Amino acid sequence: MTTPAYRRLAADLRTAILDGTYPPNSVLPxxxxxxxxxxxxxxTVRQAVALLVEEGxxxxxxxxxxxxxxxxxxxxLTRARQVFRDERGYFFDPAAQDWIALRPTGIGWGxxxxxxxxxxxVGPLEEVLHRGRLMGAPDNRPTQxxxxxxxxxxxxxxxxEQPDTGPGGIYDLLEHDLGHGPLSWHETIxxxxxxxxxxxxxxxxxxTPLLRIVRTATSPADVVVEVNDTLMSAAGFEIGYSVARDPSAAWPTGALGR
Known part of the structure; x- marks a missing residue:
């Protein structure tokens, strides 16, 4: 199958951008x-450019x-499979510890x-409480x-249901005041x-695509008491984590030279 002309042009321009022939902030012909x-x-050229625009x-x-x-x-962002805590409450990314809310928490039911x-x-149309926050770095750059x-x-x-849930945020409220602690968490990316x-x-x-991190908070009674849906720029952030050896991969394995 013949590749359409606009895709061939887009491929040439993409290569030239990625290899530095056209550096950042330069203008294409x-x-x-x-x-x-x-x-x-x-x-046809416009189609090629539109494709590169969609790719970011x-x-x-x-x-x-x-x-x-x-x-x-x-x-x-290092997902260390750990939860941390400081004077403001729990947090999950050491790199994001100093992030702050850039606007008031949005509260609603739906x-x-x-x-x-x-x-x-819950049912697909059942009302649940929404608590939405825009977080940012100390320079007010939005991050998530x-x-x-x-x-x-x-x-x-x-x-x-209140914008300010007090010291420690919603997790302290869930664990201590409402009796659902200690919580455990699970994430998918x-x-x-x-x-x-x-x-x-x-x-x-x-x-620009988004990274989506969905985290569930579960009580000791195995009830999911909260789902946190976090969105971040995939161009601005990457997820890193350590890879541990399973006992089956202990070194030396006895299979050297395979």
Whole structure:
């Protein structure tokens, strides 16, 4: 099968961007020049550029042209399979310890995303408590959107419905005041493209995917009392963790030379 002309052009431009031929903040040749160079229509060039925009490699800037994006160096978040604590309460990433809320906590009741309802064990249209926060670095740069979903049986009529839940946040409230402690946590990590409001809140250039970290908090009675859905820029962050040897991989294994 013949590769379409716009994909061939996009592949050439992508290679030139990634190998530094077109460095960050440089401008790609004009559409008319690329069309003449490749012997293709100008609309075909536009298709190639649109593909690169969707990939997050370039952006079209008025009066400049097609500009190569300056992608930030990713900040490493180490998922050490541990929960930590300081004077503000529990936290899960040492690199994010100094992040602060950039706007007041959003509180509301409504259905949760479908996969979250499954984790909470509630019906697809059942109302749950939403607690949404936009977090950021001390320089006010937004870093993550974090939404906690709590079942009505746990949250209704409690301080969980208030923006300020007191020292230690919702986990101290769940563990001590509401009697669901000690909690245990489990995380899954996936990726998806952002919705328009998510991209705006996190100031994401077009074509930037999200890292999605979904964490469940479970009581000793094996009841999921909260699901936290955290969204972060996949261009700005990466997840790192140590890899431990299973006893089956103990060294020396006796299988040297295989």
């Amino acid at each position: 004009k559409l008319t020049d690329l069309a003449a160079q490749y012997g293709i229509a100008k609309d 490699l370039v952006e079209v800037v008025r009066r400049r042209g097609t500009v190569v994006r300056d992608l930030p160096e990713r900040q490493r 259905p949760a995303p479908r996969d979250v309802t499954v984790l909470l064990g 959107l974090a939404t906690s979903y709590l079942p009505a049986a746990i949250a209704r009529g409690t301080r969980l 996936s990726a998806r493209m952002p919705a328009p409001d998510e991209a705006e809140a996190l100031e994401l250039p077009r074509g």
